[in-house]
Amino acid sequence: MxxxxxxxxxxxxxxxxxxxxxxxxxxxxxxxxxxxxxxxxxxxxxxxxxxxxxxxxxxxxxxxxxxxxxxxxxxxxxxxxxxxxxxxxxxxxxxxxxxxxxxxxxxxxxxxxxxxxxxxxxxxxxxxxxxxxxxxxxxxxxxxxxxxxxxxxxxxxxxxxxKRFDGDREHHRRIVRGFLAAARTGDVAALERLLADDVAAWADGGGTTTAARRPVRGRAAVLRYLGGLSRRPEAAVATGEVVEANGEPAALFRDATGGILAVVAMEVAAGRVVAVRTIVNPAKLAYAAAQLM
Known part of the structure; x- marks a missing residue:
């Protein structure tokens, strides 16, 4: 050619x-x-x-x-x-x-x-x-x-x-920042204010890493679920940052070596998080990890 x-x-x-x-x-x-x-x-x-x-x-x-x-x-x-x-x-x-x-x-x-x-x-x-x-x-x-x-x-x-998708990207970014800050400090009240009553959470571990195998639905259940994640040993040394993933602000978590632990996409509507989708399957994080190299 x-x-x-x-x-x-x-x-x-x-x-x-x-x-x-x-x-x-x-x-x-x-x-x-x-x-x-x-x-x-x-x-x-x-x-x-x-x-x-x-x-x-x-x-x-x-x-x-x-x-x-x-x-x-x-x-x-x-x-x-x-x-x-x-x-x-x-x-x-x-x-x-x-x-x-x-x-x-x-x-x-x-x-x-x-x-x-x-x-x-x-x-x-x-x-x-x-x-x-x-x-x-x-x-x-x-x-x-x-x-x-x-x-x-x-x-x-x-x-x-x-129709539920929020087109205000800067507002979406503020929500993700607030989520990261609340997760980092364990501020349950702040997390509760961010979540909609009917919020749902999904996690994709692909059977290769620990992740919920069914959707978690409702604010109280999602709060308990997020609280459990924050108490896991790797969470103590994890760092989080806001990135643009799939055209939207998202939370990216790294382990102590800088490797990607998770990417968390949040769907926002009417000022509240209505869906939390967490990808922790290492095979699915490989592409994003390569992008950061």
């Missing part, structure tokens, strides 16, 4: 990685898909519209993977959550609009698991990347009217819960 072809692909890489990640919920699998797309690109004849060609290749590679991915998640130990990605440096492409940030958030990626693979593809291409239905239909090899129907079904499944 000529150097110009490499440069064209590299210019598309962040956007393609963002597309594959939204489709799969796994940064490692998304990187594999993008690498396969590069191999196909390197063997392809010159194309008139590289962005459209690469979008079609990556989308269809993801569709091929989603069926087997779902089967693996059905056997997953405890709640399944997406791999967190640190997005402050543009790792997943542009996150300039509310729709782009929302579509890569941990909470929405969990909701996208409700969709069929082709519904997910239409939703991501339309909501995150703004493709018109004519283009989506061409990418997926379907009729434009079918694309519109799939998008409507996807919005029906995902749309209502999305």
């Amino acid at each position: 000529e150097s110009g072809g490499v440069e064209v692909f590299e210019g598309q890489r962040p956007r393609l990685l963002g597309l594959a990640y939204r489709m799969l919920g796994s940064a490692a699998e998304a990187e594999d898909v993008v690498q396969e797309a590069y191999l196909r690109w390197s063997r392809a004849r010159p194309v008139g519209d590289p962005a459209a060609w690469l979008t079609r290749v990556v989308t269809n590679l993801c569709l091929n993977q989603l069926t087997s991915a779902r089967a693996r998640r059905e056997r997953y130990v405890g709640p399944w959550l997406p791999e967190p990605v640190l997005t402050g440096g543009g790792a997943l492409g542009p996150l300039e609009t509310v729709e782009q940030r929302e579509s890569v958030s941990i909470g929405v990626l969990v909701l996208l698991e409700r969709l069929t693979p082709v519904e997910r593809a239409v939703f991501v291409l339309r909501e995150a990347f703004g493709h018109p239905h004519a283009e989506i239909a061409a990418i997926l090899g379907i009729e434009e009217t079918h694309s519109r129907q799939l998008h409507h079904r996807a919005r029906t499944h995902v749309g209502e819960p999305r």
